[in-house]
Amino acid sequence: MPAAPRDALEFPESDRLFLEPQLPPRDGSTPRPDMPFTTLTFATSLDSSLALSPGTRTVLSGPQSKAMTHYLRSRHDGILVGVGTALADDPGLNCRIAGVGGYGGENLDFQPRPIVIDPTARWNFSDNSKLFQLCREGRGRAPWVVTTMPEPPAEKDALLKEYGGQFISLKMTTSESGRHQIDWNELLVTLRLKGLRSVMIEGGGHVINSLLEPSYMSLIDRVVVTIAPTWLGQGGVVVSPARRFDEEGNPMSAARLKNVKWYPFGEDVVLCGQVNV
Ligand SMILES: NC(=O)C1=CN([C@@H]2O[C@H](COP(=O)(O)OP(=O)(O)OC[C@H]3O[C@@H](n4cnc5c(N)ncnc54)[C@H](OP(=O)(O)O)[C@@H]3O)[C@@H](O)[C@H]2O)C=CC1
Numbered sequence: 429m430p431a432a433p434r435d436a437l438e439f440p441e442s443d444r445l446f447l448e449p450q451l452p453p454r455d456g457s458t459p460r461p462d463m464p465f466t467t468l469t470f471a472t473s474l475d476s477s478l479a480l481s482p483g484t485r486t487v488l489s490g491p492q493s494k495a496m497t498h499y500l501r502s503r504h505d506g507i508l509v510g511v512g513t514a515l516a517d518d519p520g521l522n523c524r525i526a527g528v529g530g531y532g533g534e535n536l537d538f539q540p541r542p543i544v545i546d547p548t549a550r551w552n553f554s555d556n557s558k559l560f561q562l563c564r565e566g567r568g569r570a571p572w573v574v575t576t577m578p579e580p581p582a583e584k585d586a587l588l589k590e591y592g593g594q595f596i597s598l599k600m601t602t603s604e605s606g607r608h609q610i611d612w613n614e615l616l617v618t619l620r621l622k623g624l625r626s627v628m629i630e631g632g633g634h635v636i637n638s639l640l641e642p643s644y645m646s647l648i649d650r651v652v653v654t655i656a657p658t659w660l661g662q663g664g665v666v667v668s669p670a671r672r673f674d675e676e677g678n679p680m681s682a683a684r685l686k687n688v689k690w691y692p693f694g695e696d697v698v699l700c701g702q703v704n705v
Pocket residue numbers: 469470471472477478479480481482483484485486488509510511512513514516517545546547548550600607608609610630631632633634635636638639665
């Protein structure tokens with residue numbers, strides 16, 4: 429086996445044991461036969477912000493919880509973000525745990541497939557995008573880009589295919605405020621048909637808030653949230669699903685977790701649970 433590079437991350441066995449009950453089963457079985465196991469996972473500040481502003485890459489996780497996130501990546505077949513995140517972060521969306529493919533392991537073993545929801549192909553990726561650099565170095569997989577365009581731009585399509593990625597065209601609706609809305613059921617069924625047995629959904633704010641809507645929250649199998657001891661302040665990208673009302677029209681909690689476990693990782697704390705549908 430090749431030696432692990434110096435920037436490879438370590439995640440201790442004791443921490444792995446804690447996380448195991450939260451992870452997709454190793455035998456690849458899924459709670460719903462036609463969909464992947466889904467983990468909603470992100471890092472948040474004490475004021476529920478993912479980032480200082482929509483276009484800003486913001487480090488929240490400390491070294492231990494960052495290693496935890498990368499271990500999660502090694503245990504999922506796919507890792508999904510919205511185009512806002514791709515534009516803001518130029519992310520790698522690979523797994524840098526020592527022993528996985530490209531970090532001391534063979535081929536691309538345990539490297540997740542990046543998936544970007546980009547309804548109108550706004551993401552201007554190029555050979556210089558981090559994701560594609562990692563592909564060239566054998567440290568990550570090429571992305572699947574989910575669009576509502578029946579015929580995505582030919583140049584982007586060609587570049588994706590050159591690296592082994594692809595566009596996936598799905599119908600989407602548009603909300604009254606003009607936002608694209610994917611049907612999460614259809615997306616997950618499509619990803620399962622393409623071979624993914626587990627997907628971790630990382631963000632950003634729009635993606636998470638849409639998945640936490642009442643019609644979709646039952647599709648979330650686990651929630652794993654890193655909470656960093658900081659307030660980012662107003663103007664950030666917040667996780668705050670749409671307000672819900674009870675039958676009398678009174679405001680009620682939008683979503684709540686059950687079977688909750690807490691675990692400290694350095695200065696951060698990691699909260700795991702299941703959505704109480
Ligand atoms: N702390 C953390 O763990 C994480 C932080 N982040 C941060 O979050 C920020 C980005 O968040 P945000 O701006 O909300 O962007 P998102 O990554 O959520 O992407 C938003 C865009 O993606 C498309 N999209 C998202 N959800 C849907 C849906 N349900 N149906 C159809 N299209 C959808 C839309 O594209 P269109 O407008 O083209 O229709 C939308 O405008 C960045 O600053 C990033 O750093 C991101 C991930 C994790």
